[in-house]
Amino acid sequence: MPEITYREAIKNAMVEEMRRDERVFLIGEDIGTYGGAFGVSAGMLEEFGPERIVETPISEDAIIGAAAGAAMVGMRPIAEMMFMDFILLALEPLVNQAAKARYMFGGKATVPMVVRMPGGSGTGAAAQHSQSLETILMHIPGIKVVAPSTPYDAKGLLVSSIRDANPICFVEHKLLYKTKGEVPDEEYSIPLGVADIKREGTDITVVASGIMVHKSLEAAETLAEEGISVEVVDPRTLRPLDVDTISKSVKKTGRLLVVHEAVKTAGWAGEVMASVSETPAWDYLDAPMRRLAGKDVPIPYNRELELAAVPQVEDIVEEIRAIVQYRY
Amino acid sequence: MRSENLNANYDNEKTEDVLKKADVLGLSKEDLIDMYKTMIQIRLFEEMADKLYALGKVHGTMHLSAGQEGVAVGTGTVMQKVDYLLNHHRGHGHFIASGADVNKMMAEFLGKETGYCKGRGGSMHIADVEANNLGANGIVGGGIHLAAGVGLAIKMMKEPRVVLVIFGDGAANQGILHESFNMSAIWDLPVVYLCENNHYGMSADVTRVSSKVPFKGRAEAHGIPGYFIDGNDVLAVHETMKEAVEHARSGKGPVFVETETYRYFGHSKSDRNLYRTKEEIQAWKEKDPIGRFETLLIEAKVLNDKAIKEIYQEMSQVIDEAVAFAENSPEPDPSEVTEWVYA
């Protein structure tokens, strides 16, 4: 299988879906000649022209509103928020309109739209350009939240998201754009709501998404040398959450650590732990479930502070050791 | 139907006799030299920032304002210490023109503990709240969100202040501008809206993404006096801003000033300038605000080549010292990462 970057995988999904379905179009800021702030849509203007690569003014509220409006009457927009932080300017059309139309109108409307948004820290972009806001989006019935960690998942999940009949928030991590992975040439899709076991293990289950999958895999590698066998589960879709796969894994390992970059308080780790506690896996726990998350701070600018604000590989290693050593 | 072009047709008259104009504006020769110096200081700061970035000394982003010094200095010389400032990502020039300490700015740029925001904010969020500088905003239009509130507070506290909010042509297309215009108009708030129209919001040509430019018509639609002026003419900016600020300070309500200008560097660190031509950039460099002012000052015998050389030397030294200060400053302590989340 050819190796491509996460960035290319996302672009390929968009390009292929736009070739397949004329209703699909891309809307956002600087997505044409500039190719998007992170270069994801580079070259798409040349193929699809300005009618389908719709470059907008800096008007996030209107971009998401326009995507929702177009989706309600039969188009399939992919809206790009240049940074995830900017979705906050557009929560009204996303949350009050797109997410609610179907239910509020008795199941008669559909709003098939995707909002792509790069989140996360690590680039020195500071407090207003580095947030991980997935929990805010997960809290809204009617919205699905997808967060791929590899090029393969990114492409397959974006294809499914574009074909889905609901508003989807597609969370990309900035630091992943350059990462590479195998992606088949043939068409494929990955169903939403299905987790993936990224590494099998027997001593502890680590649930992580986005960039934290990679950090957890690195931690697992280190711990393997100490004889600790770590299973890494990537939910891939945060809402709907594949509680079944997670709880089966926990039942097997007897231990759970949830890792995310988003701040700890009211973060989705709490949701995972609560969900597990509602399954039979609860009775198999050999240690209290724990979570490792971003500190409860806005992301700072300085490099060292920025690193200190979110979980790093060593933090995950330490946390896992502590859980494995725990004795009731 | 969108605008075809900006159709520059300025509201200000050009006076080539710089001394006559300065006299009318109450500016002495020393004031003119100071203005020139500040413009050079901004230019050199931006060039140094670019250099430091290229040397890999900066972890983070930056947005440089070289080419826009006329707006910054023409405005900075009008504002008073009591006035509030709100601006956006491209803010270095405004801060220097308002008298900020370049040592603390450079330290912030390098993420040091001695920076204006103790290394927490960076280039895009420089603020000096004690000096009424309420901070650069990374959210395009974020400063506009706050402006009417600051204006309302000034009015409620019955203070002789104004709030100046500086934003780009890109920000002018955020819906909040209308809400803010309307609010400050109905309550006669002392808000001075200053739009730096540098033709591009990132790669977006202002005429492609705007229903009508110049934007002053949008202000006028709300009953707010609007100006559209040559931003590369520092004295014209000073003159118009003086009038605008007096209007707001006297309790007559908000005012909108739009200045046409141009940025030379790319939008931020990642910009290959694919959306504009080298020729266009060159043509604007021929209308450089510093070059134009310099020519007028030489013609008026306020400056000569020797004096100019000395000013460059003096200002380079100021910038070099700022870099040395920043580089020798301590890094923030990671154990303090959770400080200042709450008051």
Ligand SMILES: Cc1ncc(C[n+]2csc(CCOP(=O)(O)OP(=O)(O)O)c2C)c(N)n1
């Ligand atoms: C709400 C929001 N949308 C988009 C961006 C990304 N962005 C940063 S600066 C910029 C262009 C702003 O253009 P303008 O307001 O004209 O200011 P200039 O950069 O020309 O100084 C964009 C799109 C942002 N920071 N905030």
